[in-house]
Amino acid sequence: xxxxxxxxxxxxxxxxxxxxxxxxxxxxxxxxxxxxxxxxxxxxxxxxxxxxxxxxxxxxxxxxxxxxxxxxxxxxxxxxxxxxxxxxxxxxxxxxxxxxxxxxxxxxxxxxxxxxxxxxxxxxxxxxxxxxxxxxxxxxxxxxxxxxxxxxxxxxxxxxxxxxxxxxxxxxxxxxxxxxxxxxxxxxxxxxxxxxxxxxxxxxxxxxxxxxxxxxxxxxxxxxxxxxxxxxxxxxxxxxxxxxxxxxxxxxxxx
Amino acid sequence: xxxxxxxxxxxxxxxxxxxxxxxxxxxxxxxxxxxxxxxxxxxxxxxxxxxxxxxxxxxxxxxxxxxxxxxxxxxxxxxxxxxxxxxxxxxxxxxxxxxxxxxxxxxxxxxxxxxxxxxxxxxxxxxxxxxxxxxxxxxxxxxxxxxxxxxxxxxxxxxxxxxxxxxxxxxxxxxxxxxxxxxxxxxxxxxxxxxxxxxxxxxxxxxxxxxxxxxxxxxxxxxxxxxxxxxxxxxxxxxxxxxxxxxxxxxxxxxxxxxxxxxxxxxxxxxxxxxxxxxxxxxxxxxxxxxxxxxxxxxxxxxxxxxxxxxxxxxxxxxxxxxxxxxxxxxxxxxxxxxxxxxxxx
Ligand code: SF4
Ligand code: SF4
Ligand code: SF4
Ligand code: SF4
Ligand code: SF4
Numbered sequence: 001x002x003x004x005x006x007x008x009x010x011x012x013x014x015x016x017x018x019x020x021x022x023x024x025x026x027x028x029x030x031x032x033x034x035x036x037x038x039x040x041x042x043x044x045x046x047x048x049x050x051x052x053x054x055x056x057x058x059x060x061x062x063x064x065x066x067x068x069x070x071x072x073x074x075x076x077x078x079x080x081x082x083x084x085x086x087x088x089x090x091x092x093x094x095x096x097x098x099x100x101x102x103x104x105x106x107x108x109x110x111x112x113x114x115x116x117x118x119x120x121x122x123x124x125x126x127x128x129x130x131x132x133x134x135x136x137x138x139x140x141x142x143x144x145x146x147x148x149x150x151x152x153x154x155x156x157x158x159x160x161x162x163x164x165x166x167x168x169x170x171x172x173x174x175x176x177x178x179x180x181x182x183x184x185x186x187x188x189x190x191x192x193x194x195x196x197x198x199x200x201x202x203x204x205x206x207x208x209x210x211x212x213x214x215x216x217x218x219x220x221x222x223x224x225x226x227x228x229x230x231x232x233x234x235x236x237x238x239x240x241x242x243x244x245x246x247x248x249x250x251x252x253x254x255x
Numbered sequence: 256x257x258x259x260x261x262x263x264x265x266x267x268x269x270x271x272x273x274x275x276x277x278x279x280x281x282x283x284x285x286x287x288x289x290x291x292x293x294x295x296x297x298x299x300x301x302x303x304x305x306x307x308x309x310x311x312x313x314x315x316x317x318x319x320x321x322x323x324x325x326x327x328x329x330x331x332x333x334x335x336x337x338x339x340x341x342x343x344x345x346x347x348x349x350x351x352x353x354x355x356x357x358x359x360x361x362x363x364x365x366x367x368x369x370x371x372x373x374x375x376x377x378x379x380x381x382x383x384x385x386x387x388x389x390x391x392x393x394x395x396x397x398x399x400x401x402x403x404x405x406x407x408x409x410x411x412x413x414x415x416x417x418x419x420x421x422x423x424x425x426x427x428x429x430x431x432x433x434x435x436x437x438x439x440x441x442x443x444x445x446x447x448x449x450x451x452x453x454x455x456x457x458x459x460x461x462x463x464x465x466x467x468x469x470x471x472x473x474x475x476x477x478x479x480x481x482x483x484x485x486x487x488x489x490x491x492x493x494x495x496x497x498x499x500x501x502x503x504x505x506x507x508x509x510x511x512x513x514x515x516x517x518x519x520x521x522x523x524x525x526x527x528x529x530x531x532x533x534x535x536x537x538x539x540x541x542x543x544x545x546x547x548x549x550x551x552x553x554x555x556x557x558x559x560x561x562x563x564x565x566x567x568x569x570x571x572x573x574x575x576x577x578x579x580x581x582x583x584x585x586x587x588x589x590x591x592x593x594x595x596x597x598x599x600x601x
Binding site for chain 2: 031034035037038058087098151152155158159164167168169171176178180181183184192193216217218219220222224226227
């Protein structure tokens with residue numbers, strides 16, 4: 001990028017989610033000065049009051065889970081040259097898709113209260129990832145995203161490269177980090193079918209991988225079910241393990 | 256070969272001496288498992304341990320390594336990054352000593368790999384003995400003992416340590432830091448006895464002479480085995496990444512946020528990973544997991560043998576240990592041997 005080129009304008013949007021991924025972006029304090037030298041942020045509810053619609057790059061956080069959100073993301077897609085799904089809710093549907101297991105009328109009753117006679121009027125549809133509604137150019141996976149991956153995508157976009165997105169499982173990150181596999185310690189893990197890129201952080205800190213980054217392109221799901229069974233998971237445990245972050249693939253279509 | 260006797264107390268003196276001029280890496284316990292880590296005294300070191308998950312090759316060929324640093328701008332600059340400290344790798348098992356010997360050949364072949372070779376030059380290798388677990392099969396591929404390719408080899412014989420001298424450098428270090436004496440025949444025979452005991456302990460073994468394995472593999476291209484194990488394999492690459500003789504890497508660039516400087520680095524890669532043999536345009540030379548497994552096994556027992564004149568599997572069993580779906584290199588090899596002998600492919 002040369003000095004006299006105008007800075008790309010970037011906007012951040014948030015739909016159904018906890019906004020934790022935007023917080024990750026905001027935690028880039030040390031890098032903020034460099035970032036603002038490179039881009040102009042024109043829309044970021046969590047950080048600035050200004051709101052403009054002349055953006056080039058849109059980072060969209062959250063699942064789409066209401067009818068009117070569909071219209072909103074479509075509008076964003078029309079305006080932005082590049083759309084990046086920011087975080088699990090947006091990139092794979094994330095935890096939100098757990099609700100898709102149930103009929104929407106039930107969900108409304110639980111969320112808004114059966115006693116409320118208005119629950120019927122709340123707008124809710126099965127939660128879905130961004131790319132179920134609009135074409136998405138790039139993905140930042142994870143619940144939440146990692147700061148370094150966000151910066152890498154940003155740098156790639158600014159230098160005109162395709163951002164790298166690992167298509168190998170978390171087991172690779174475990175080897176890079178030198179972790180002892182949790183299966184050796186009698187625990188189980190979703191790492192062998194989960195897309196890496198997080199440095200296997202949960203395993204590194206003594207937990208297991210729950211699969212928040214979604215699966216690799218071609219996961220061997222049958223094999224993993226078998227492995228989990230061998231390591232003592234019941235049929236219910238299995239469903240839970242695969243549903244936690246895999247809800248969209250499984251229940252996506254069901255209404 | 257020169258054998259010395261080092262009294263029990265001598266080991267910690269020796270390690271303290273080494274620590275003055277070297278970083279010392281050796282086997283320690285982490286969560287109950289042996290791993291190679293930097294140590295600051297002999298006390299931390301395990302003298303007898305089962306094979307580590309990640310191989311000590313990480314000190315010669317790290318998981319992630321900077322190759323060059325660059326500056327952009329009017330006058331772009333590129334600077335080669337081949338930083339290496341003097342280091343001692345302590346507690347290296349015979350299989351891993353053989354593996355390093357093979358890596359030495361690989362990285363010196365063709366355009367020499369400056370980063371590896373610079374590290375290697377600054378590395379002292381001190382071997383120790385071990386006993387096989389159910390995955391070890393070094394005996395079947397002639398790597399149960401190491402005759403050389405180490406600087407020193409230390410074996411605990413109860414009253415003290417038997418130290419085998421491998422190189423002048425090793426000898427000089429030993430003599431500089433501790434008092435030793437020539438080992439007696441009786442002391443040396445303890446190592447021979449140990450090897451006899453070790454030899455009798457293997458439960459995993461390959462049912463053919465190592466020299467016949469290239470032929471067996473070249474004849475098994477169409478074996479149904481590949482598809483069978485391809486079905487259960489994850490393509491997770493764990494077998495590659497824990498293997499002491501796998502040396503593939505991917506090169507990437509990273510530019511700083513200031514857009515003024517950056518680095519080129521490499522990271523471990525593995526032929527079981529889906530994108531490994533994918534080329535620009537998206538074509539994948541080894542699309543199925545079965546094809547990728549066949550490729551990896553052949554690299555160990557056939558292709559590399561043709562190129563470097565020796566088997567590229569040192570029998571450490573790490574790939575089988577790491578595989579969550581129990582794809583076991585000894586069992587697969589024996590199956591191929593059986594198919595060949597019976598002429599029958601199930
Ligand atoms: S802990 Fe999980 S992610 Fe890590 S190697 Fe084991 S299975 Fe793979
Ligand atoms: S280890 Fe698994 S659950 Fe944890 S961040 Fe990585 S992908 Fe998500
Ligand atoms: S394979 Fe042989 S040399 Fe290697 S750890 Fe096992 S017993 Fe020791
Ligand atoms: S470790 Fe096992 S499952 Fe993973 S790639 Fe290797 S053979 Fe396949
Ligand atoms: S192929 Fe397997 S057994 Fe052979 S050296 Fe590599 S990890 Fe060890």
